[in-house]
Amino acid sequence: MILDIHAHLYHPSWYPAAVTQSIARDYARRLRSLGRHVSASSTETLISRLLTDGTGKATLTIMDKVGIEKRIILVLDWGLELGEAEKSIWEIHREILGICTSFRDRLVGFAGVDPRRSDALALLKWTFDDLGARGLKLHPTSRWRLDDQETHRVVEVAANRHLPVLVHVGRTLDCLSDANAQPQALIALAKAFPGVTFIAGHSGFEAWSTFASNPEVPRNLYFDISGWQELFFRNAAGMKAALSSLLKIFPGRVCFGSDSPFCSYNLIVSEASWLKTIVDFEREEFGETSASTLLCNPVFTELLS
Template identity: 30%
Template sequence: MLYDGHCHVASTRFIPRRFLEDVARNVHRRLEARGEAPSLARIVEGYVTQHQDHLADGLVAEMDMAGVDRAVLLVPDFGLRMETPLTWEDMAREHHAIRLRHPGRFRVFMGADPRRGPEGVRAFARVIDEYGFEGLKLYPPCGFSPSDERLYPYYEICAERRLPVLVHTGPTAGSLDFAPAHPLLIDRAARLFPGVDFILGHAGLTHVDEAGALAAHRPNVYLDIGGFASTPTIDDWPGHLNRLFRLGVNHKIVFGTDWPLGRMAGGLKRLVAEVLEGGRVFAGVPARERELILHGNLRRLLPPESRPRPAPPGDGRG
């Protein structure tokens, strides 16, 4: 059984074009230094083209080919930093429709920005209860600390409903803020809300020492490995993951791909095959700990499964 704990719908309806342009600009600079770069416009267009899977049909097809049973769809709230084609409420509604379209395949962590004020808190509680979403997604690079007191009402909602919180950590789009994305910034919130489980997104890649220490000593802090195959600073990602899996915190590590970030590198099937069959990623890791990483830890963190409520008439997209 394989669960992808860090995934996105590859759609320009949910991911701002400016974000894709930022990613493309970094790729262009790297290729330009090697004398291998196509035009920036061509790279941007490539990313935009791959983000047209608005109903997640392509994602489900790739999951089927790769043997991924289920995935968590993360919905970052970029709306106060970047222009987005949909409102926050529309994105929530469309992710609910996607889940109804693909029964049993997805859980959804809905994004939030503490600067939306009390109405943002009420809206989050409303969609969690109306659609049955299973977690909170935070994107601190948009300009806030994950221990910002304005997030405490969100954490109280999650504590009451036993929902996990996934927090982006590490680098991101060049026009966003890196400083708020340090994993140690979650420490105060984790201490004040011991009943909430916090998952540090990408922390198994970019801040391994700090995140590993938090996971080892804070009972409610976990880390995921989303983006391992597309992080430009890791030349040997199978070796990196193997080292990570020998740190003694495998009961706190969640498998995730950060799909569709690595889509241009051969597809989900190739990626999963190298993890499961490559011989290096799990070399020397006991079978029981492999199972925890690949699905067991995430299943413990998620609330009990329930059927999503039907969408109101006209909500689904054909």
């Protein structure tokens, strides 16, 4: 079984307009690096069309085609920082977690909330107890911190239900900041809640080495390699060496992730090639009779069941 521990669903009404614009700018940058020029407005329309999957059906088709059995779908909440999306954060949770429920054997939803929201605790309890969310996603890329009292209160709600918490670490969209999303902050949070299983989103990208060189990383902290597609494109050998080091330092604690659709734009060829990269890597690293937990970690299949 292959478990993708870090993915999303996109519909324009679920995200602030600034997010779609930022993703479009990033896409245009990529095209320019390939020598192709496009206007900002046409890129935005194209991006929105490629990413949109308001029912989960496109995602399920991709998963079937590439061979991903389960995907964790993370809700993102940037409304306070970037301007609210067309739908309220309550409606967004109802719709995204509703899709996860309708494909409950394939999609597992995690709630996502900005801890500064006055109704953050009520929202979270509702998503866990009524909508079936199986974990919490924190994206500390706005003006709040992982050591804020409000953040600890939000984590407590997940902790009381023995649910995992996935925290974005490292660089992010150009309209947000990574100042509060650094490895040290997550290490401190994981130490403050030793009973909670934490996942460092993207393993911090290039900041993975900060985790790797820190002897204080607690046992309850895991890592995902979603978004590492870009590291692979830039330097395939370097990315594999980094992953190999991470696996040696944290055996059994590094997990496959895609960050779909934001890295793949829902293109089957991109989705398939990223998974193949990791399947091939695992075979090279561990041999045919693999005991690796990279592609499916029993810690999470158990936590999510």
